[in-house]
Amino acid sequence: MGRLRTGAVALAVVGLVAAGGAPASATHNSTPRHFGHGAAWHPTKFTPHRKPVAGATTVVASGLAGPLTFGVDGRQLYVGQAFAGIVSKLVPGDDPLVVGTAAAGADAAAVDVAPGVLTWGERVGGEGEPPSVSVLHRQTRDGVQDVDVLAYETSANPDKNTTYGFRDLSDACAALVPAMFQSYQGAIDSHVYGSVNVGGTTYLADAGANAILKVDRKGTISTVAVLPGVPVKVSADQAAAFGLPACVAGHKYWFEPVPTDIEVAGGGSFYVTLLPGGPEDGSLGDQGRLVKVNRTGKVTTVATGLAGATGVAVAGDGSVFVAELNGNRVSSVDGRGRVRTLVELNQPPGVEWANGKLYVSTDVFGAGQVVSLKVR
Helix, strand or coil: CCCCCCHHHHCCCCCCCCCCCCCCCCECCCCCCCCCCCCCCCCCCCCCCCCCCEEEEEEEEEEECCEEEEEEECCEEEEEECCCCEEEEECCCCCCEEEEECCCCCCCEEEEEECCEEEEEEEECCCCCCCCEEEEEEEECCEEEEEEHHHHHHHHCCCCCCEEEECCCCHHHHCCCCHHHCCEECCCCCCEEEEEEECCEEEEEECCCCEEEEECCCCCEEEEEECCCEEEECCHHHHHHCCCCHHHCCCEEEECCCEEEEEEEECCEEEEEECCCCCCCCCCCCCEEEEEEECCCCEEEEEEEECCEEEEEECCCCCEEEEECCCCEEEEECCCCCEEEEEECCCCCCEEEECCEEEEEECCCCCEEEEEEEEC
16 A cells, blocks of 8 residues: 555566576667558457457467567567566577667566557666656657657646545544555656557556556657546455554545556557556455546546456457466456456466467566467
């Protein structure tokens, strides 16, 4: 509770120890081979109540240092190795290439690849500290464009009017709440954690700003949606466990939403995974969510009760899949918001749909991998 950031976001922050195989050492600037602006924004034929079934997994890449986010372009795999601060291009039969390098001590997240464009984000800043750098890197056939997302956050601060923490305590009760659990307004913070490219426009899930942002071809940023806080009703036992006064029992504590991934949902909308700030040991339940955001900024909750929702993918028929990092599984979400386990995998932070298959990054705390599997 309090001003805690989520572990999944913290994974990519400076100072955490990378585990796993050595990253690629070659350096090379490479743009996806398919040029143009034909990124898929199309209506999907969602079969609302179908239960997807997973096939066997195949290892696509291994020895990755924190594969939090990645993208697939044909046979090319672009992986953000967060613990090494690099983006690697992996093609079967070829040597790995480093196509993006972050500053010393920074992470590499928000990897997405679409026809003619590769995007990824870089953040410099310790856990719980305001960042000194938050940048979107966009590579196209015209070169590399660096967009200063932190500058936009500093000037706009989209969630500045949002109150996190308790909202309805009496003055007497609020005075008894420890400092770390006191209510506060949205602060200056930015962490470009998820991205998706639609034509010449990039949409960002900013895990620090708690907002969905739009970056046009010229690099101009605007706010699509400010994501609402996530309310959790605190019980008497939970209040005691966290050292809170008894008077908070029965009141809601509003956590920061912390968006971790964004994917096109069709019809001009996006699916966004949320991993609310706070304890991740289950002491307050599984608070991860999947929401839908339309182009006017309306936010609709699709599914709740997710154990560390860190990635979302949408199949060609509209089926939706969510990586639950803390639950060690990838789940399907049907049209009624029902969540069902698709496949159990160790520490899966990222998930993508491509080539008629589901791709999942796994073992993010160890020797990271990306696997693929058929889904029927």
